[in-house]
């Protein structure tokens with residue numbers, strides 16, 4: 568065997584076990600597919616792709632469609648293969664070897680994972696026991712480590728908490744580096760950091776087609792930020808990284824905003840129903856602004872509850888062994904039937 572880079576030797580991969588079950592509520596996907604009209608339009612346009620040619624390197628039409636939807640200019644948009652590749656490109660460009668990346672834990676594990684892969688040092692801030700973030704802790708991290716890139720995830724994953732706007736503006740005032748607001752779940756929440764974007768402010772907002780757009784299979788995400796920021800990403804990313812079919816899929820999806828809004832409304836109302844049903848059981852429930860709910864049973868261990876749900880062919884995410892999340896599980900909001908099955912499963916185990 569050939570030894571890997573010294574700094575990668577300790578690194579563990581990203582794990583999310585996929586088990587064959589009746590009710591799969593573990594990866595925060597949409598439980599509903601995109602509309603049939605989208606599939607038909609996509610099939611028809613894909614049949615006309617000139618497969619012997621490279622795709623549009625700038626993804627011009629896709630960028631314009633995303634920009635129009637958000638009411639920004641196309642030179643404020645950069646798209647890539649999932650928001651994970653967007654995050655990787657940001658970190659390759661503004662972090663990398665010898666630089667520092669700040670996260671406020673617990674949060675999305677890929678921020679620290681990608682930062683380490685690109686050779687950066689990860690500096691971790693700690694959230695309070697209720698998973699909110701104390702501004703004094705942000706100040707400590709910034710003063711001690713002066714990070715080149717700092718992440719806030721809103722709504723946060725796996726907690727579901729929406730970050731108040733003040734946290735983002737406070738971090739911008741404190742930090743010298745780039746602030747990345749990861750908004751993979753933004754449409755499920757009641758505000759977005761997009762309203763804070765400004766050409767003179769080092770704030771960028773990442774989004775994905777994987778959750779609200781019901782397109783996890785496509786692998787498409789994007790970031791909106793100042794034009795000087797986007798120009799740097801365009802230099803770093805591989806040429807032709809977005810294939811022709813994906814560019815079409817993203818552009819066509821945006822024609823069905825109404826369907827997306829409707830799915831989001833259903834999921835938000837199901838989320839509230841799930842949270843209320845769980846609160847009636849011996850369970851601590853974290854208030855969620857996303858399409859999932861973090862919860863902690865108080866009369867059995869988290870791992871035991873996870874197994875007993877799995878015995879009923881219901882799969883949720885087991886966070887109970889993660890740092891700072893002892894006994895916590897995370898359930899993705901599913902269809903009304905899937906949510907009923909989950910609630911009944913919980914009731915059987917816990918009462």
Ligand SMILES: *Cc1c(COP(=O)(O)O)cnc(C)c1O
Nearest residue numbers: 649650651675724751775777788
């Ligand atoms: C799901 C998720 C993403 C999405 O990543 P993709 O690569 O676009 O599928 C990004 N950030 C957070 C916080 C997520 O939970």
